[in-house]
Amino acid sequence: MSSDAKPTDFSAARIQETVEQVLTAGVLPAIVQAGHPVLRQFAAPFSGQLNDAQLGQLIDLMRSVMHKAPGVGLAAPQLGIPLQVAVLEDQFVVDAEVAAARGREPLPFFAMLNPSYEPLGGSTVAFYEGCLSLNGLQAAVSRPEAVRLDFASPDGSTQQREFTGWQARIVQHETDHVHGILYLDRAELRSISNNAEYSARWAQPDISLARKELGFLPGD
Structure with a gap:
């Protein structure tokens, strides 16, 4: 699915101002919830709108918000900032059977700017997902099992990495x-x-029971 989102109309100055407001508020910001237009905009590619210190502070703040939530990833639009910056980290301890079924291994922390990905091979897999910007819901999503990620690191270097499974x-x-x-x-x-129904009924290593009982992906 390509994005049909309209590009943000935030200028570089307005992005910088928004970041400064978040950084100087003195409290961890709330995570923006679905319905806020920033989540439906194609965020501005990072092109120096922030200096190195501001970018570093934003990444540190995003990591703190992600940990508090808790979650395994957070993008700047989720803090109301339409900028292509995201942080990722998965150090949660999970059941061995769940980890094996989902291909879930620890993901060391990293930040990515201007990311894009391409599927590797034709294999897809479906599992339940949640989102910090959609509190209270879970849904099964079919995604490529392996991808190649192109992105920039905060130091400006271009990176290309391959990921499989839950990562x-x-x-x-x-x-x-x-x-x-x-x-x-x-x-x-x-x-x-x-979340309550998911926890009570469908929080299994895979989606086979939910798929049967709820009637989705019947021909897969």
């Missing part, structure tokens, strides 16, 4: 955020579940 899912989810795409855009709508 690839995190990379895709956060890259989508800076392009104005939410995971529900890609979700199997019949799979949508609130």
Whole structure:
């Protein structure tokens, strides 16, 4: 799915002003929820709108917000900042059976600017996802099992890395955020579940039971 999102109309000066407001507020900012237009904009590519110190402070703040949530990724638009910056980290301890079924391995922290990804091979896999900007919901999303990620590091160097399994899912989810795409855009709508129902019924290593009982991906 390519993004049909309209580019943000924030100028470089307005982006810098918004970041400064967030950095100087003295408290961790709230995570923007679905319905806020910033989540539906194609965020501005990073092109020096912030100096090195501001960028470093923003990344540190985003990491703190991600940890507090808690989550495994956070994009700048989720703090109301339409800029192509995201942080990712997955150090959660998960059940061995779940980790094996989902291909979930620890993901060391990194920040990415101006990310884009391409599928590697034709294999796709579906699992339930949630989002810090869609509180209370989970839905099954089919995504490429492996991707190649192109991005810039905060130091300005260009990077290319390959990811598989759950790491690839995190990379895709956060890259989508800076392009104005939410995971529900890609979700199997019949799979949508609130957190309580998901925990009670569908929090299994894979989606086979939910798929059968809720009637989604019947021909897969």
